[in-house]
Amino acid sequence: MATMKDLRGDAPTWCPGCGHFSIMAGIQKSMIELGYEPHEFAIISGIGCSGKVSEYIRSNSFHTIHGRSVPIAQGVKMGNPNLKVIASGGDGDGYGIGLGHFVHASRRNIDMSYIVMDNSIYGLTKGQTSPRSEHGFVTKSASSENKEYPVDPVCTSIINGATFVAQGYSGNIKQLTHIIKRAIEHRGFSHVNIFSPCVTFNKVNTYDYYKERLISIEEPFHTRDAAIQSLREHHGLVTGILFEELRDDYQTKLGIDFDMQSVQSGEMDHERLTLMQERFK
Amino acid sequence: MRTSIEWMVGGQQGEGIDSTGELFARTLVRYGYSVSTYKQFMSRIKGGHTNYKLKATIQRNYYAGDEIDILLCLDKESLEKNESNLSKGALIIQEGTVENLIRNEEKQYDIFTVPLKKLASELGNPLAKNMIAIGISSALVDLPKELLNHFISEIFEKKGEEVIRTNIQAVAKGYELTTNFLSHLVSPLEKADLKDQLFMSGNEATAFGSLMAGCRFLSAYPITPASEIMEWLAKELPAVGGTVMQVEDEIAGICLAIGANYSGVRAMTSTSGPGISLKTEAIGMAGMSEVPIVIVNSQRGGPSTGLPTKHEQSDLQHMIYGTHGEIPRIVLYPSTIEEAFYIAAESFNLAEYYQCPVIVALDLGLSMNKMTVPSFNSKRVEIHRGKLLTEEELKLYKEDFFSRYRFTDDGISPRPLVGMKNGLHLTSSNEHGEDGYITEDPELRIKMMRKRLEKTKEAMIQEPFKLQSSTGISPKEVDILLVGMGSTFGAINEAMTKLNEQGRETYAHLHIQQLYPLPLEQLSDLFENKRIITIENNYTSQLLILLKQHLPIHNQAESIVQFDGNPFMIKTLLEQMKKVV
Ligand SMILES: Cc1ncc(C[n+]2csc(CCOP(=O)(O)OP(=O)(O)O)c2C)c(N)n1
Ligand code: SF4
Ligand SMILES: [Mg+2]
Numbered sequence: 091m092a093t094m095k096d097l098r099g100d101a102p103t104w105c106p107g108c109g110h111f112s113i114m115a116g117i118q119k120s121m122i123e124l125g126y127e128p129h130e131f132a133i134i135s136g137i138g139c140s141g142k143v144s145e146y147i148r149s150n151s152f153h154t155i156h157g158r159s160v161p162i163a164q165g166v167k168m169g170n171p172n173l174k175v176i177a178s179g180g181d182g183d184g185y186g187i188g189l190g191h192f193v194h195a196s197r198r199n200i201d202m203s204y205i206v207m208d209n210s211i212y213g214l215t216k217g218q219t220s221p222r223s224e225h226g227f228v229t230k231s232a233s234s235e236n237k238e239y240p241v242d243p244v245c246t247s248i249i250n251g252a253t254f255v256a257q258g259y260s261g262n263i264k265q266l267t268h269i270i271k272r273a274i275e276h277r278g279f280s281h282v283n284i285f286s287p288c289v290t291f292n293k294v295n296t297y298d299y300y301k302e303r304l305i306s307i308e309e310p311f312h313t314r315d316a317a318i319q320s321l322r323e324h325h326g327l328v329t330g331i332l333f334e335e336l337r338d339d340y341q342t343k344l345g346i347d348f349d350m351q352s353v354q355s356g357e358m359d360h361e362r363l364t365l366m367q368e369r370f371k
Numbered sequence: 372m373r374t375s376i377e378w379m380v381g382g383q384q385g386e387g388i389d390s391t392g393e394l395f396a397r398t399l400v401r402y403g404y405s406v407s408t409y410k411q412f413m414s415r416i417k418g419g420h421t422n423y424k425l426k427a428t429i430q431r432n433y434y435a436g437d438e439i440d441i442l443l444c445l446d447k448e449s450l451e452k453n454e455s456n457l458s459k460g461a462l463i464i465q466e467g468t469v470e471n472l473i474r475n476e477e478k479q480y481d482i483f484t485v486p487l488k489k490l491a492s493e494l495g496n497p498l499a500k501n502m503i504a505i506g507i508s509s510a511l512v513d514l515p516k517e518l519l520n521h522f523i524s525e526i527f528e529k530k531g532e533e534v535i536r537t538n539i540q541a542v543a544k545g546y547e548l549t550t551n552f553l554s555h556l557v558s559p560l561e562k563a564d565l566k567d568q569l570f571m572s573g574n575e576a577t578a579f580g581s582l583m584a585g586c587r588f589l590s591a592y593p594i595t596p597a598s599e600i601m602e603w604l605a606k607e608l609p610a611v612g613g614t615v616m617q618v619e620d621e622i623a624g625i626c627l628a629i630g631a632n633y634s635g636v637r638a639m640t641s642t643s644g645p646g647i648s649l650k651t652e653a654i655g656m657a658g659m660s661e662v663p664i665v666i667v668n669s670q671r672g673g674p675s676t677g678l679p680t681k682h683e684q685s686d687l688q689h690m691i692y693g694t695h696g697e698i699p700r701i702v703l704y705p706s707t708i709e710e711a712f713y714i715a716a717e718s719f720n721l722a723e724y725y726q727c728p729v730i731v732a733l734d735l736g737l738s739m740n741k742m743t744v745p746s747f748n749s750k751r752v753e754i755h756r757g758k759l760l761t762e763e764e765l766k767l768y769k770e771d772f773f774s775r776y777r778f779t780d781d782g783i784s785p786r787p788l789v790g791m792k793n794g795l796h797l798t799s800s801n802e803h804g805e806d807g808y809i810t811e812d813p814e815l816r817i818k819m820m821r822k823r824l825e826k827t828k829e830a831m832i833q834e835p836f837k838l839q840s841s842t843g844i845s846p847k848e849v850d851i852l853l854v855g856m857g858s859t860f861g862a863i864n865e866a867m868t869k870l871n872e873q874g875r876e877t878y879a880h881l882h883i884q885q886l887y888p889l890p891l892e893q894l895s896d897l898f899e900n901k902r903i904i905t906i907e908n909n910y911t912s913q914l915l916i917l918l919k920q921h922l923p924i925h926n927q928a929e930s931i932v933q934f935d936g937n938p939f940m941i942k943t944l945l946e947q948m949k950k951v952v
Contacts, residue, residue, distance in 0.1 A: 099772075099797070099808075100808045100809070127792075128795055129790060129791060129792050129793075129794065129795050130790065132633075132634075132789050132790070134630070137800075142809075144797070145797060145799070145807075145808055145809060148772060148795060150789045150790065150794075150795055150796065151797045151798065151807075152630075152633055152660070152797075152798040152799070153797070153798070153799040153800060153801060153809075154626075154656060154660075154800055155652055155653065155656045155800050158622065158626045158653065158656075161618070161622070161623040161626035161630070162626045162629060162633070163630060164627050164630060165588075165626060165627030165628060165630020165631040165632075165633070165634070165638070166630040166631070166633055166634050166789065167630075167634075168588060168590075168616070168627065168630070168631050168634075168636075169588065169630065169631035169632070169633070169634025169635065169638065170634040170635065170636075170788075170789060170790055172790060173634070173789065173790050190619055190620065191619065191622075191623055191626075193619075194618070194619040194623070344609075344614060346612065346613075346614055347612055348612050348613075348614070349587075349611075349613075350587035350588055350612060350613050350631070350634075350636040350637075350638075351587075351634065351635040351636055351788065352612075353585030353587065353637055353754065353756070354754065354756070355753070356753060356754055357749060357750060357753055357754070358583045358584070358716070358749040358752065358753070359583070362583070362611075363583055363747060363749045364749075366579065366582075366583075366607075367569055367746055367747065370571045370575070370744075371401075371568070371569060371570070
């Protein structure tokens with residue numbers, strides 16, 4: 091069985107106190123507690139402070155480009171259905187530049203987990219407004235306070251058909267690990283949004299902010315509507331597994347006997363070629 | 372006796388013009404002729420003029436021809452738009468109230484009016500009206516009816532006896548009409564016996580070649596003229612354990628395919644200009660992270676949405692240079708449908724061997740039009756999966772974290788599959804060291820840049836170019852070299868033959884299939900002491916610019932361009948040549 095040491099990659103360069111540390115620890119703990127070996131995972135990350143997670147966890151990792159971890163992760167899973175695939179990145183990465191992919195992944199339901207480190211700010215580019223920044227939020231990238239309203243990530247995935255939707259908080263690593271474990275084991279697209287304070291640039295959504303406001307639930311809501319209603323009532327500040335539904339994942343639904351990697355070096359399949367050519371005559 | 376026939380059917384979109392053209396083309400293929408076709412169509416579904424042009428010859432041809440011997444007009448525009456291309460003595464077949472043959476002395480063609488709709492209805496199948504016209508056409512070149520009947524039974528097999536019977540009757544009606552009204556116009560087509568021919572489009576050949584080379588996954592977004600690649604593979608891949616995914620946009624298209632490649636699958640994406648624009652960032656990632664990917668770009672009229680259903684070759688520089696920063700890549704451009712099959716197959720070998728993006732360029736002319744192709748040879752391109760490691764080989768490295776980007780003599784690092792027990796590794800779009808971890812160390816950066824950018828230097832496909840001249844002329848010793856790429860192959864080739872026949876200067880035809888990296892050594896020998904004229908469908912002479920950039924040919928090279936959305940005709944090529952030479 092893997093130990094924490096086995097899962098340690100490059101030395102993290104995150105600011106001390108950054109919420110992303112606990113999320114990474116939560117992913118590592120989940121991998122250990124579920125009893126998998128590092129090589130059974132593929133961790134695909136986007137770009138941002140959060141995106142570095144793929145370099146810090148020792149696994150099969152792909153540090154990709156901004157906003158595209160989700161489509162790349164889906165391709166990885168299509169290519170090798172045996173892998174446990176985790177995509178991860180920031181709120182800017184996933185709900186700004188990558189929002190379209192996130193919505194489509196929710197409705198497509200490929201068996202993978204998407205873990206978003208939501209600090210409601212652009213960390214790596216040094217503190218600009220993010221699509222999760224609150225109305226009225228002040229940053230250097232805007233000439234006045236934020237006039238836009240934030241994206242609602244969990245309602246978005248719930249409404250678009252994700253079969254596992256959860257929300258966690260960096261300050262509660264126990265709950266976080268429980269959620270991530272369940273997300274990894276869930277068969278289908280699982281979306282986990284995790285509040286992850288950026289101690290350097292976000293002076294509004296701090297640990298105290300979340301401590302005062304977050305409520306947590308023990309049991310998932312039974313319907314998508316109930317989950318959405320509760321989230322609306324609590325301004326989205328609800329943690330726990332919000333909704334889960336068992337439905338065949340995309341690859342199962344296709345019903346194809348997948349065999350994509352086994353192509354061998356050597357001559358083309360002469361018989362197949364001859365057979366297939368017939369239809370062009 | 373004629374040795375070729377040029378035929379066209381024109382009408383409104385949605386009227387079965389395509390299927391009528393295709394049926395006649397396939398009939399001629401069955402009779403052993405070499406057939407080239409060209410479809411004109413518009414970016415709308417119903418209405419708007421469309422036509423299907425074909426040329427059948429007794430010897431191999433690659434060009435659908437300048438002229439029209441028989442024109443089947445199912446709308447007014449068919450004649451208006453094509454009158455100037457009618458050959459001397461052409462016959463026009465038109466819907467009319469009664470059978471009637473009218474001679475246009477001034478223009479030297481005949482118009483045969485015939486109540487096709489009425490006759491077909493009388494046979495009990497109004498849909499068979501175009502089949503009467505095919506019957507007339509076949510009779511005019513004296514094709515034996517029996518084989519045609521046999522072919523009809525075959526293609527309408529699923530539609531049942533009744534449909535077969537009425538269609539066979541419709542064809543017989545056409546033969547009868549020819550006998551009764553047009554017997555003096557009958558000019559038999561010399562018999563041909565080209566064997567083992569396939570009839571397919573460049574898109575089909577590309578998709579087929581990819582599948583045969585082991586491609587098992589395609590993710591893409593619909594776009595003319597590339598969609599057919601996705602549609603063809605969608606039908607064929609499940610049988611070999613693969614699949615196609617139509618995804619939310621072109622960025623997802625390339626990203627999923629890169630993901631699958633990272634998993635160790637031969638995977639591709641296919642698109643056209645607007646899509647290749649969207650894919651450029653991901654192309655850069657594949658180059659930087661050294662993940663293989665095959666991208667097919669079937670070019671159409673740009674810029675922006677441009678001429679979405681028209682032909683152009685204007686993405687050349689975008690394919691070669693598009694993306695920020697500098698990456699290794701290979702850009703190929705098949706010259707014929709036959710080559711599209713083999714080059715598609717080779718592209719997967721190159722992508723995996725060099726671990727970089729390989730772009731296979733097509734153009735609308737090559738993608739969408741069908742041609743006869745000799746049967747493929749399963750031995751010509753072998754599958755080579757490059758430096759992919761097996762579990763056994765991996766063990767020998769004894770590394771608990773595999774150095775994915777280790778330096779090697781040829782710059783190509785061995786690649787484990789994701790999921791292998793001893794193959795944990797990091798793939799990264801950031802600048803990285805051998806272990807994949809981020810680095811900003813200047814020395815390491817220089818070494819990594821050199822590793823990546825020099826590894827494709829020797830990349831070479833089996834036929835980086837095609838070089839031909841007329842019989843009796845050595846292509847290496849001509850005065851003038853005509854240089855092209857892609858679907859202009861047939862037109863340039865025939866133009867060259869005609870120019871050589873004129874007997875003033877001598878000409879050869881060079882068609883480049885490997886655009887990047889260019890086969891510089893061979894080209895530089897070839898270019899010595901010759902005038903070079905590139906022939907290309909774009910405004911800025913992108914091929915000429917590319918050649919000039921790499922070879923000292925500034926005082927000996929010029930270009931002929933056409934960017935009106937249509938492919939070159941031989942006659943316009945010859946006119947333009949007169950101006951240049
Ligand atoms: C296409 C592209 N645009 C912009 C950037 C610059 N960029 C890097 S990270 C980032 C935002 C990061 O914010 P987020 O995703 O929330 O991650 P965080 O740093 O907050 O964890 C941006 C805009 C980029 N790398 N690529
Ligand atoms: S800038 Fe913010 S998000 Fe980035 S490492 Fe520092 S605390 Fe974390
Ligand atoms: Mg952020």
